[in-house]
Amino acid sequence: MSDVRVAGTGLTSFGNTPERTGRDLFAEASSKAFEDSGVARDDVEGLLYGNFMGELSEHQGHQGPLMAEAAGIQAPATRYEAACASSGVAVRDAVKRIRNGEEDVILVGGAERMTNLGTAGATEALAIAADDLWEVRAGMTFPGAYALMAKAYFDEFGGSHEDLAHIAVKNHENALNNEKAQYQSAIDVDDVLDAPQVSSPLGLYDSCPISDGAAAVVLTSEDYAREHDLDAPVAITGTGQGGDRLALHDREHLARSPAAREAGLEAYDDAGVDAGAIDVAEVHDCFTIAEVLAIEALDLESVGEGITAAREGRTTADGETPINLSGGLKAKGHPVGATGASQIAEVSKLLAGDHPNSKYVADATTGIAHNAGGTVASATVHILEVSDR
Amino acid sequence: MSDVRVAGTGLTSFGNTPERTGRDLFAEASSKAFEDSGVARDDVEGLLYGNFMGELSEHQGHQGPLMAEAAGIQAPATRYEAACASSGVAVRDAVKRIRNGEEDVILVGGAERMTNLGTAGATEALAIAADDLWEVRAGMTFPGAYALMAKAYFDEFGGSHEDLAHIAVKNHENALNNEKAQYQSAIDVDDVLDAPQVSSPLGLYDSCPISDGAAAVVLTSEDYAREHDLDAPVAITGTGQGGDRLALHDREHLARSPAAREAGLEAYDDAGVDAGAIDVAEVHDCFTIAEVLAIEALDLESVGEGITAAREGRTTADGETPINLSGGLKAKGHPVGATGASQIAEVSKLLAGDHPNSKYVADATTGIAHNAGGTVASATVHILEVSDR
Numbered sequence: 001m002s003d004v005r006v007a008g009t010g011l012t013s014f015g016n017t018p019e020r021t022g023r024d025l026f027a028e029a030s031s032k033a034f035e036d037s038g039v040a041r042d043d044v045e046g047l048l049y050g051n052f053m054g055e056l057s058e059h060q061g062h063q064g065p066l067m068a069e070a071a072g073i074q075a076p077a078t079r080y081e082a083a084c085a086s087s088g089v090a091v092r093d094a095v096k097r098i099r100n101g102e103e104d105v106i107l108v109g110g111a112e113r114m115t116n117l118g119t120a121g122a123t124e125a126l127a128i129a130a131d132d133l134w135e136v137r138a139g140m141t142f143p144g145a146y147a148l149m150a151k152a153y154f155d156e157f158g159g160s161h162e163d164l165a166h167i168a169v170k171n172h173e174n175a176l177n178n179e180k181a182q183y184q185s186a187i188d189v190d191d192v193l194d195a196p197q198v199s200s201p202l203g204l205y206d207s208c209p210i211s212d213g214a215a216a217v218v219l220t221s222e223d224y225a226r227e228h229d230l231d232a233p234v235a236i237t238g239t240g241q242g243g244d245r246l247a248l249h250d251r252e253h254l255a256r257s258p259a260a261r262e263a264g265l266e267a268y269d270d271a272g273v274d275a276g277a278i279d280v281a282e283v284h285d286c287f288t289i290a291e292v293l294a295i296e297a298l299d300l301e302s303v304g305e306g307i308t309a310a311r312e313g314r315t316t317a318d319g320e321t322p323i324n325l326s327g328g329l330k331a332k333g334h335p336v337g338a339t340g341a342s343q344i345a346e347v348s349k350l351l352a353g354d355h356p357n358s359k360y361v362a363d364a365t366t367g368i369a370h371n372a373g374g375t376v377a378s379a380t381v382h383i384l385e386v387s388d389r
Numbered sequence: 390m391s392d393v394r395v396a397g398t399g400l401t402s403f404g405n406t407p408e409r410t411g412r413d414l415f416a417e418a419s420s421k422a423f424e425d426s427g428v429a430r431d432d433v434e435g436l437l438y439g440n441f442m443g444e445l446s447e448h449q450g451h452q453g454p455l456m457a458e459a460a461g462i463q464a465p466a467t468r469y470e471a472a473c474a475s476s477g478v479a480v481r482d483a484v485k486r487i488r489n490g491e492e493d494v495i496l497v498g499g500a501e502r503m504t505n506l507g508t509a510g511a512t513e514a515l516a517i518a519a520d521d522l523w524e525v526r527a528g529m530t531f532p533g534a535y536a537l538m539a540k541a542y543f544d545e546f547g548g549s550h551e552d553l554a555h556i557a558v559k560n561h562e563n564a565l566n567n568e569k570a571q572y573q574s575a576i577d578v579d580d581v582l583d584a585p586q587v588s589s590p591l592g593l594y595d596s597c598p599i600s601d602g603a604a605a606v607v608l609t610s611e612d613y614a615r616e617h618d619l620d621a622p623v624a625i626t627g628t629g630q631g632g633d634r635l636a637l638h639d640r641e642h643l644a645r646s647p648a649a650r651e652a653g654l655e656a657y658d659d660a661g662v663d664a665g666a667i668d669v670a671e672v673h674d675c676f677t678i679a680e681v682l683a684i685e686a687l688d689l690e691s692v693g694e695g696i697t698a699a700r701e702g703r704t705t706a707d708g709e710t711p712i713n714l715s716g717g718l719k720a721k722g723h724p725v726g727a728t729g730a731s732q733i734a735e736v737s738k739l740l741a742g743d744h745p746n747s748k749y750v751a752d753a754t755t756g757i758a759h760n761a762g763g764t765v766a767s768a769t770v771h772i773l774e775v776s777d778r
Contacts, residue, residue: 021522055444059525061517062472065635065766076632076651077767078478081468083451089467093482100489128450133410136448243465246454262465377454378466 003222004098005232006384007105008037009345014213014333015182018116022051022058023070025214026111029338030071033107033216038230044218045103047077048094050087050110051337056125057113071107071216083129084286086110087215088340088371088380094219095239095382104224110337111214122210126336129374131247143207143287145248145375147199150289152254154201159307161201164288165192166311168205168330171285174317175327177356182209182333206288211333215342234348238271238383240264246377260297260370263381267368268299271383275299278321279364280350282343284372284379285328294370295323298381317360325350325357340371344382351386392611393487394621395773396494397426398734403602403722404571407505411440411447412459414603415500418727419460422496422605427619433607434492436466437483439476439499440726445514446502460496460605472518473675475499476604477729477760477769483608484628484771493613499726500603511599515725518763520636531675532596534637534764536588539678541643543590548696550590553677554581555700557594557719560674563706564716566745571598571722595677600722604731623737627660627772629653635766649686649759652770656757657688660772664688667710668753669739671732673761673768674717683759684712687770706749714739714746729760733771740775 010032012025026049034041047068054060064077080090087110094108114122123143127136130145153159169189175181187205195204225232242262245251252258268274278300285291292306300321301309309315315323326332326346329339347367349355367384399421401414415438423430436457443449453466469479476499483497503511512532516525519534542548558578564570576594584593614621631651634640641647657663667689674680681695689710690698698704704712715721715735718728736756738744756773 052450053444055442055517058521059517060521061441061470062519062635062763062766064471065632065763066520068632069634069639074632076630076648078482078630079470081450081470082453093467096489096491097485100485100491102485102489128444128448130451131455132447132449241465241467243454243457243463245458246451250458259465374451374454377451 004095004236005220005222005225006234006236006344006348007039007218007220007225007230007232008033009348010036010216011180011342011345012214013180014211014335016115017212020113020212022054022111022113023066025113025212026067026109026216027070029109029214029216030107033218037218039105039218039220041073043105044073044075044107046075046106047071047073048080048090048106048108049077050080050090050340052081052083052086052112053114053125057117073107082378083373084336085340085371085373085378085380086337089241091340091344091382092239092241092380095236098219098221104221106219107216108219109214109216109341112335112337113212114210114335115212119210134247143199143202146287146289147202148248149254149293149375150201153289153292156255157304157307161193162189163307163311164206165189167285167288167291168192170310170316171324171328171330174325174357175331178327178332181327181331182211183331202287208286208329208334211335213333213335213338215338215345217341217344234351234384234386236382237385238267240266240270240381242379244377246374248375257293257297257376257379259376259379260294260372263379264298267381267383273366273383277366278368280325280347280361280367281321281323282326282346283323283370285324285330286334291323298368298370317357322360325360340380343369343371347384351384393484393625394609394611394614395623395625395733395737396428396607396609396614396619396621397422398737399425399605400569400731400734401603402569403600403724405504406601409502409601411443411500411502412455414502414601415456415498415605416459418498418603418605419496422607426607428494428607428609430462432494433462433464433496435464435495436460436462437469437479437495437497438466439469439479439729441470441472441475441501442514446506462496471767472762473725474729474760474762474767474769475726478630480729480733480771481628481630481769484625487608487610493610495608496605497608498603498605498730501724501726502601503599503724504601508599523636532588532591535676535678536591537637538643538682538764539590542678542681545644546693546696550582551578552696552700553595554578556674556677556680557581559699559705560713560717560719563714563746564720567716567721570716570720571600572720591676597675597718597723600724602722602724602727604727604734606730606733623740623773623775625771626774627656629655629659629770631768633766635763637764646682646686646765646768648765648768649683649761652768653687656770656772662755662772666755667757669714669736669750669756670710670712671715671735672712672759674713674719675723680712687757687759706746711749714749729769732758732760736773740773
């Protein structure tokens, strides 16, 4: 089984660029990834591409071949869709293909154009990641769904909106150094508590923004990286995927994410590490409560204790296990099809010492990336390790 | 490398059922596939699911987890989208996963609900498989695109609408025995030539219908099939995928399908057979001209000669290599996300001797299935072989 190397990564700025098409965004991200990697486009044997709402925001399906052209490659291309975990699923498949010796060089990534729909339009488009017949038609949107999860968590374990606020404050703080982030502005707990309420208990600053952006990652086999003398010290050593019922009312618990747990256990086992080995994590904090559920599902915090992790400094930049040093979805932004691949890019840079926030994790050798779709009906988890830096 | 067995298949009727949801259709198809296979739902380790236009026709994305629930399984689920090749791509990935020993039992399939959009709405929805910026906004729809391809073919090689008409006649004839087919009615050449023109030279009977339907296939490793004493004589022995530029104007030729050729060459090589070994084929005849381009790309006919294959009886049921014994997309119907998986089901049944038209290919041992997306910007090809019957 071949190891899988992160040869290069490329991100656009995440933010509010409604005039840019998805293909424009992905052309930029993939171009940066090729430049970063030193890999020739002609060597790419496949594009695995994540996109969620292109049908609605750009009247464009069948984006695989389109994005191969945007990236300047000639290779079969496949689009994966798992809501906000779309490019996480693509990364997983790319890892498996390289490991199994099917291909040596794969371009994986994703893009999303969202802000052209406006906030209400994008919120409505995002809702198609939930069950249309039983949730969406009853008025459910994702802020409402995660608010239900937060309330269920508070009911079972305690905790408050103020606890959640510390997560938003932390992630904004982390994004200050990330020039690609949508928000590079500090906020404090009062800002979060005083912000307009979106769906009780969640307010505006508990919620990730609507974002445009793209992410691309060039993955290669270990043999290819060695033969081409690539500077690729980070490997993806573990991959996992989990699934759950789509609709919240079909779950046993609203305050658990078993799909993320399943994906995490598989990825840890695959890499031969456990949660104790994790030095840095990017998790899917589409809402503040989502970060709590994610770090508990990944065993980075015990169940019921994740709520205080940011407040008590365990997951801040100078904490034991920094979470979302990129700023997370909350402050970096969340162009949904790009997010999973962007997390791989962030963790890889952090481990390689090439990230503005690498200074907080100078001795880090092992990282984790957690990408979730819907109310975590889909989840992927990847473990990354640096061999030398 | 483990061989991959077709353990069971299930199809809904294809046709005009606008009241049925995608989940309803896939529940039926998957239930039939499990019944046909004798495989327990608990043994399924993954669902790979193809769907194209659910966002537009059902306001429903993130269909992986939804369809896992509809199928009654608990396993990670991924949705693949490659326009009309969506479930072909899913089949390919399932084959690779089983071969590589990752999983032993995978449910693969797809569904599409289309007729609820009406003919004009469905045609517009299908158009998102083309390049929105450069084709669709200029007024291009798929009948127009394939008409351009037909004209280019006629210009280069000769041929006439009457030649194409024989393809439609043949595929309607083949569907007479297929109780799942949308059209079980014979037509003659004059019917085709006298039908309303859609986009010159193509008329109504050169075009596949708008269809609702679902297909499901249970694939297992050879070891699993043996250990569970499954009746699964047919194996998928070759798989290939090809890609091309999305927009027609970026192609070197309009009368060639290099993506299908690439996929075919890879699949033949993978199975260790050549085109001469093929006894029966299901190809993607979304329009009559598409069947010509497909059989030429797969080397079942020489380039420039496929146009006369149906007219001269080489591809009819009693011909040398029967094409689309199911009725093809033309007469069986084309619920786009289901089509690739349905072709696997049809070829498997034909080879196993379980198809109403198996009598035409009583000695057949090797079949091929060709699934295409858009104007063949995506293509998958699979080779199936029967070991004993």
